Amino acid sequence: MTDNKVVPIRPQVEEDDSDEVAVMMPETPTEVLGAAAEDVPLAVDPPQGHLSLAELTGLDLPEHRLIVPRWMKSWADAKAVALWLVRYVGNWATFHLTRAPLYAYRAFLRTFVGAGRTIAAYWAWVWDKQGRQMAALAHQGADQQAWKTARKEWSETVRRRLIGSAFALLGGVGVVVTAYLTLPPWAVALALVGVLGVLVKLGAPEDRPLVDAYYTSKPNETFRLTSKMVIKALGSLSIAAINAAIKEDPKDGVRFPKPITTDGPGFRAEVDLPHGVTAAQIMEKRTELASGLRRPLGTVWPESDPAVHAGRLVLWVGNQELSKLVKKAPYDRSGWKADCFGNIPFGYDQRGRSVSFEMMYGNLLVGSLPGAGKTAAIRGLLLALALDPLPQLRVAEHKGSGDLGMFEQMAHFYVSGIADEDIEQTRDQLRDLVREVGRRAEVVKKLGKDGLAPDMKVTRQTASMRNLGLKPIVMVIDECHEVFGHEDYGKDCGRLAEKIIKRGRAFGVILILATQRPDKDSLPTGVSANVSHRFCLRVADQVTNDMILGTSAYKQGIQATILSQRDKGIGYLKGAFDDAVVVRTYYSGADAAKRIAKRAYDARVAAGNITGQAAGEEVERPASYSLLEDLQTIFVESERVGMHSEEICERLRQLRPDAYADWTPDTLAEALPEGMSTTQIKIGGKNRRGLRREHVLAGIGPADGVPELPQGPDLDGEM
């Protein structure tokens, strides 16, 4: 406890019923102690292993051990231990078996060395090396008498030993021959192995054992986060207010409102920064913080807790980097089923906790530098969603790599490529979706009146009623900058996508967009500003970071710029939860993805939910007509000054029955060209939304410079 920081605190045990994001403090005597006495000083630093009596009392007492090991109390733990043992022994045996020939070769050589060393030692004994040396010394001292005595003794000894050796040799040979003739072969073999074993042992170099050392892995990390480390690291960030506070009060300049605890595979420290310093300031300096802590960058994750105050820092420091933590996607398990209206698994956080979120009432924008893991991220989401047979999938992959090719078999629409006609197809789909959103708005309005659409939203219940045509539609556009930045279709696509993003989600129509070029020209601000969910993998600069994660994200410390090339699939997810979270996406390699997609396809076939292109139907290509021209036609032909939207739809239907078959006033409002919008018009005493002739002929909206006609008498008249 030498470096433990002690502050008066009242620890709170966090309550969180979600096991996905809950951060529970371990139940240690520290908590019990803290809960009992409000202002009792409490150790902030985590105990090393179990909290010992010595730590509690401050006395130098021996550590206690658990009476019953933890694995003996839990079946799951016992199973885990048994499994580990089996794996360990299996690995150990395989390791040594593969090296057995090498061991045999080493033993063979060592037998000779051992035999040589034995003979040499024996020979030295027979020739009484010591006696000879004494005789030599006496000779050097010119003491004739002593020399004579020593020499005599030496020759006597050698003579005795030679005779003894001769007898021993004879006796030895006799014993060996008798044993060979009388003992069973196994005993002879055993004796031989024993002798060889002794020779191998005697022939071994001191620093090289016969068998190689076996390690299961890198030795366990001995890292332990302490308050001293945290204070030192914070003090190295060149933040004047922190340095001043630490200087003034080295112990309490930085306060720890809760003890540092182990939290998953790492440590969690909560810190109250000095007044005026925000957690965001620390998050901005994550790299320096990691250096101050002497930890790899990928293990250091500072977060804020704005619910408490802006100066509350939650610092989590892991045992290993997130880029080394690999977890299998839950949907890669046969039998796993999705509910597209529920939480969709996306990945896992630094602590290895799974991160899933509700996709259905939101739109997602994914952005990063090339190769950081965008396609993999959306592929994972789409795989999970596809395992629910209900949603219709539309896939526009404008990289042209076929990375999302496994969805072609079940997608209502699928295109892969960057040719103009590929982009045009995507534009047509967006048009179709805008029209579909308008139609659904009417259906949901009616359902709302019947009490079937609470919150005026499509629900699983209404989406499952086939006659309503409200099945969720998920459209993915990978490399969407190819679409929005297209010379001919870009502007139109941006406008259409914005409409879908703004209105579609409540009606079960959502977009998932991925781009490696999130600049103004390639990603219209109307799109980037209105998406609800954002996932930003590694990016190069602050501007790109904020284009994807939203204005000021960088300033708030949500900085995907700090991610390195090794951090594949790791990014900040914003919008799914109150705070942005770090996520590493689930990654299924090409084969696994194909396997999962096949399962999704089979489920869809069984549910009779293969439609559109996948069912061999022709892609619906809207006829090449212009709504504006059609509107101008009906106004010119009818010579009306103004018309309500209902009448306009009716006249449009008469003009082009196929194209406008199910158009409603909402569809019309959605589909109007940019700059045009419906306005209140009084006709026949009824005040409703509609269009005025002069606006239509000019192709502009009411606010675009054409003076409003006086409201006065209604417009129910021809010109």
Ligand SMILES: Nc1ncnc2c1ncn2[C@@H]1O[C@H](COP(=O)(O)OP(=O)(O)OP(=O)(O)O)[C@@H](O)[C@H]1O
């Ligand atoms: N979650 C992940 N875990 C492990 N590796 C991943 C993960 N996500 C992506 N990768 C690796 O990164 C590589 C690139 O991923 P991906 O193709 O998704 O990147 P991208 O951002 O879409 O690239 P581009 O911009 O060129 O289209 C993948 O081939 C894979 O090896």
